Amino acid sequence: MTLLHLPATFILLCCSTFVVHAAQTFWPAAIPLAIRTPYLNAWIETQHGNLSSNEFPFFWNRVILGWICYIRVDGMSYTLFGNNGFPSNYSLTSGFVLETRVTPTRTIQVIQAGNVNATVTFLSLVDPSDLVRQSLPFAYTAVDVVSTDGQSHDIQLYSDISGEWLCGLSERATQEMTWSTTESSDMVYHQLQLAQPSPFQEADQQASDGTVYHAMALGQGRNVTWQTCEDTVCRKEFILSGGVNSHNNNDTFRNIQQDWPVFPISVNLGSVVSSNDPIVWVLGYVRNPSINYTLSGEVATLRPYYTVEYATAEAALEFAVSDFNNSLTLAKAFDAEVYKAASNVSADGKLYDMLSLATRQVYSSLEITAPQAVGEQTNNMTRVFMKDMGYDRRVTPVETLYAALPMFLHYNASFLKPLLEPLLEQQNSSTNSSPYAAKDIGDSFPVVSGPTLASEESVERKNMLSHDKDHIPNLISNTETSNMLIIALAHAQYANDTSLLHDYYGLFKKWANYLLEQNGQFPYQQSSIDDGMISSNSSNLAVKAIFALQAMADISRLVGTDNDTRYYNSTASSYISTWKSLALSSSDDPMMLTTLNGSQDTWSLPYNLYPQTMLGFSLVEQVLFEKLTVSYGQQIQPSSGDGFVYGMPIEEASGSLGNIGLLTIPKNPHFIFKGVFTAWNAFTAATFANDSVRTQLLGTLWEYASNNQTNDRFSAVYNVESGQSINGRSSPALGGLFAPLVRSGSPGHSNSSLHSNDIETIVGGVVGGIIGLLALLALLLCFLRRRMIRQIVGLSGAAGTRTEPTPFAPVPAFAPRPPVCLPSEKFWREKGTSTRPEEAPLLPSTGNSSTTSNAHVSNPLAIPLEANSGLDGSRQDELLGLRSEIQDLRRIMNVHLVGREPSDLGAPPEYS
Structure with a gap:
């Protein structure tokens, strides 16, 4: 920004x-x-x-x-x-x-x-x-x-x-x-x-x-x-x-x-x-x-x-x-810009109040280190480390980084790269054989000891099983895998930087395949970081895994691996179809359910739909977002009798809407209670399709942030009924409050549908393409003018000597040359052939009559002349060449414009 x-x-x-x-x-x-x-x-x-x-x-x-x-x-x-x-x-x-x-x-x-x-x-x-x-x-x-x-x-x-x-x-x-x-x-x-x-x-x-x-x-x-x-x-x-x-x-x-x-x-x-x-x-x-x-x-x-x-x-x-x-x-400039952005979402100033509390809180959790070669890594990368403030001493906890993701995307997505680099290089080392992502890279900040794998008592986990449990082994997976894939794609999109995707593609693919092998559709016996409860078939966690697979499809497309793109795309589409049939109630205003194909009388907060809003996916239809907005908007209403003064609970259980989820005591006495309830409410607000409902939910969060009846800082986890802090005081997870500012199509967001092997190449291509088009137009005008002069004066003067009009000074040899623009492969496919015919000249010949005729026959872009044109052979050849060249130039320019994928990249972010 x-x-x-x-x-x-x-x-x-x-x-x-x-x-x-x-x-x-x-x-x-x-x-x-x-x-x-x-x-x-x-x-x-x-x-x-x-x-x-x-x-x-x-x-x-x-x-x-x-x-x-x-x-x-x-x-x-x-x-x-x-x-x-x-x-x-x-x-x-x-x-x-x-x-x-x-x-x-x-x-x-x-x-x-x-x-x-x-x-x-x-x-x-x-x-x-x-x-x-x-x-x-x-x-x-x-x-x-x-x-x-x-x-x-x-x-x-x-x-x-x-x-x-x-x-x-x-x-x-x-x-x-x-x-x-x-x-x-x-x-x-x-x-x-x-x-x-x-x-x-x-x-x-x-x-x-x-x-x-x-x-x-x-x-x-x-x-x-x-x-x-x-x-x-x-x-x-x-x-x-x-x-x-x-x-x-x-x-x-x-x-x-x-x-x-x-x-x-x-x-x-x-x-x-x-x-x-x-x-x-x-x-x-x-x-x-x-x-x-x-x-x-x-x-x-x-x-x-x-x-x-x-x-x-x-x-x-x-x-x-x-x-x-x-x-x-x-x-002052920074504050004014945040105020302007927040006011576009929340004109009452309440979102700005919360972002004002959250911003310094998140950035104060970070240690930014100077480039230095470590181990086998010699690229002198800058590294940033996050302390798990408000909880313990973990180093760059992935679930907290995921919760804070919207803030980094809003302020400067490039900042994510030095945050992700340590996580990725640690897990890409030869000593790491885990098929799934780690939950952090150390448990004693500021000591980075290496990847910490999931344990059953301390982090969100899930066994990815299909309905046919007898035929699929019961293996433990880590939901941090989904988080990492989503974060990686978000960085690439918003920072216009695919370097991490190229450098660690094998690691991303290994994680995505782990989700596939364990069948991410149906989470089984998972202990959630949100409420500490063990449950099966959580619709929230299932849809996050599906979005992670879609993220892998987009990662593959940006890297240029077409087969992987098609495979992960089709898998995500198939999985989401099943999810929609099981996770949403059959009423006109569907709610997200606690379990897939479970009770129609319970619901959970649909915060894991936010990746679609953030990344521009199209897996879930807009009409479903609109219906969910209506349904949850009714729950937020004071007239509903649920008393959601300070935000919405993670889920409804046993009919007690306010005393559930985050508020229940975990059954496992060794479970360390954690969660990011504030961020999940903000994620949900960002997914709502109605501005008034979004503002209403943000207003309940503001009531909590402004509740000074306790002596605690703005916390990540709190009691939804009393406003009492439970955990996560000063947590960087509050960066999730920026979610309503970070939505697909918002300023600074790059379209995820870009088909490229490198974002930098696209940026250069856009600029170069515009310059090339201008150059082509100039050359075309010059060419036509020369044609007209040559047709009037002739190629020879009265004395039989050659005359060459020189309307422009000679171009120096060292002068920059306009780029060559050729029809794309997409253009040739649309013409009915897989590749450009080798015999088709890029620009038709202007030689003698027989040569021109041959070029016309072999060139599918050539334009036939009428049989009775009334022209002699030489004049006909001359006009044939002129018309053919003009038509080809026109087609090339059209291809250059139409064949290019749409882009709203904008200027690269300012970043030292």
Whole structure:
């Protein structure tokens, strides 16, 4: 998605600092502050519409992080965030939160502090088209102040951090930390780290091998001071005097919780009506190397991607400190574009609210690494890894990547390639013999140990059996196989890039054949990741397998293997016919059923129909989508009595619509409960054929996202009746909320019916073809003009010497030549012959009469002359050649236009 060249974006940016739709109505229970990586991940609660700024930020798993910010106005201090912890006799109180706005890149709070309003902007830039920027592990906190009474006020600001950013709660009492402070002409920064870091280890989900930075730019005539000291000393000093001493008065390295060392930076603005420029702190958590990667038994350590441009963390920090204004401009453009796209689907702004919460949440789960050869791989690929945030430490969980797929397709589908590369190269290695796809590539992020195969208790699985169970072995298959095939095709279509399809075609075919061999029509005894229940013949999982086979057909077509294309096409068509006869009820408004050919009184959420909507398949008729929309639209209605306030359940069971599926306790006590209910609702909304029904379902999801009666982040799995979070807090699965924006035919989507061996060839062919047509037209006009002149003047002058009219200057030998356009094989097949006749000349001869006649006889494109033309032989030959050449040129141009498959490729995505 191009963000910086859009007139509509510019108009939105000029309207307001906030990209909002109305007065604040959206009150999530927690809002993101510094959200960049799995370990730079800070939130703050807004539970019960909390309007106080007296709260400490916390890590995504609700462990407190030491981070506080004060503003001092005319000698009275207020907290902008962070618990003050001081007795009442100190002149310190909580600021009053007037307004909170969340955009995809920013969280903005307007806080009243005496006669001043402070606008606090937490900026975590999202730029998926620039891997250097996206991989920078730094976030901004900016404060703008303005007087509310028009008078000048004496204003100072203060922010500090503690060592709680360095490790998890269980280690803070025993881990010793070290620190230093550096001041240059451009910036000042604190740097702190553990005395004995543990590479690639976590404690309570926090890394134990990173370095924390707290920085501010110098200059602009501002009075900036800094210090290192015990928390009660530094904070008290600011409250009493409005600043801190610019020196270290506590250099004794010690445990994180021993006398609580903190690292403040403060600014004295003096007496002002408003700040001319924002006061900006930069907070960072840097790990280098960031990923421990094993491939084919060889271990490598991968470094962050930003190191391709900045050799040291300090150089990257210096750039970040100086780049705030540009980052803010980029962020505003990004937010405006998302707002525009979301408003086209949901004019009430509710979808935009949810996408604003989801965007940073998804991108903060990623580690982007620099190209480096690993094992036998020597192509220096860029690799991206996803942490299974909200659940555990799994590395790039396939079911979560599949749930988040719409977000990556919307923002920049090219970003999927470095996410898929590690999954594919790991499973394409000689050490992997599994016939089906793995569920992840490691269970202890940030250590990539290799493909993890499905186990019966921990991931969705299915035994693909036909009705004739006596003749087909009972084998376990992995639904991640279907996910991988669908993701691979989606990347190729939306990114206009078939490189992965070519590189790993054998792997894709092996997975597709596994689905076929195990008969993906009838899943048997499957334990679903959605509800933990064991069931057979799930219609949802059956249709996903069928779509996966159709995806393989399209993959084969893009790679150019015609036999495979026909085989997988026919299989998918056959399977879908059976599925439709068994999975849909016989009423006029069919619902998806829990089981194939099962009870007509139960239903399940048809979220696995979304691949057709996303990829442009035609397996299920549009009329069925319309009927399903009507049927589920009736279920969403409040008048239905089902009470679907916060979205629809995965399925109905035992007649209890709200207390099922995700809400049931799994029968298997060892089953780890997981699911992505929020994404599945969004997938379903995207498949609805009616805008009002789609908006209604999205509205129920918004009610959950805006439910601040709990203290949990926007979660992937929650109770559909109460809105209580169950699992998946901060999960990247919320990228599925972008599904309503990613539909076949939407901007940026490439038609899956393109028949090509390479998308890049198609793009070049389209451009080259247009140039070729223009060149042919020019040549034709020139040719006709020369013919006319030669017919008037003759080929010889009066003196018997040859005259050659020269209306144009000679073409230099080095000049570019127009491309040659020949009739396609499709054209010759339509003419009734399988290939172009070898004897048919590309352009008819203009020689003597006998030669022309022979060419006419052998050329099926030649045009016969009337018997009584009244022309002599030479004139007849001349006109015959002219008419034949004109007709052939016309046919060639028609073939070039008609024979080409339709394309809406558009420009390639911007991608570094």
